Amino acid sequence: MLKDSFLKYLLLERNYSEKTILSYGIDLDEFEAYFKSVDEEFEFTSVDADVVRGWVLSLMDEGRAETTVNRKLSSLRSFYHYLLRQKLVAVDPVAKVVGPKKKKPLPVFVRDEAMNQLLDGFEFPQTFEGVRDKAMLEVFYSTGMRRAELITLRDEDVDFSALVIKVTGKRNKQRLIPFGDRLQEVLSAYLQERARFYSGECEAFFIRKSGVRLSPSSVNYIVKRYLSKVVTLKKKSPHVLRHTFATSMLNHQAELEAVKELLGHESLTTTEVYTHTTFEELKQVYEQAHPRA
Structure with missing residues (x-):
């Protein structure tokens, strides 16, 4: 059998x-079961691209994840590459079949109430580390800067009179982020x-007691x-x-272009993902509150 010779070749x-x-064997068995359900006369060597597309759609209808469907399609692609090399088929039915695009996960963010609970309601230790850690969390939440941008922040980058922070982002691109009295x-x-x-x-704005700048792992630990x-x-x-900064800004009516500039995104498309997040929230509120939802 074609399938057995292919699996033996893989081994x-x-x-x-x-x-x-x-x-691989399970994937090929599933595909065979599908095309036999379409037409008993079909064989691996006689199916065409329409049959393969039908199988992909049937997998999606069953609720299979995009990654699963693409993996199964990859198995089928390898199988037909093998058959082509062996001259057992003249045409690859999978060649022009495109798998489903993997959905990008929506950004994870913390709700405003939880951030207020942490920054206003939680008692941070009255130590150097406690004061520093709270300041770091406030900076992340109030400016949306990246971890690397916070680590490399210097004293001269923070202008207390103009209430502006100069941030050096990716590819050394600099931007100015305003901040308010609370962060000051x-x-x-x-x-x-x-x-x-x-x-x-100090070699950086945020340091250890020794004067050394914080490492990425230590910043991760503090935030977590x-x-x-x-x-x-x-x-x-x-x-x-x-993500929390961007989502909060948009939820409070900030313009998308303004949020893009504050985050240091080069493309508006990158920032638009946060509008999906706020829309998901809106959808949830609607479904919970509307009597006919």
């Missing part, structure tokens, strides 16, 4: 694992606390530690706070 010539070969107070309190422990010139106190999200990272 002996391609050195595929037994588990992988089993998956928090940052001033941090600098006062920092001066108590380190009087020398504090977000865990108010949310049960699987992902609790600085980037989640960036």
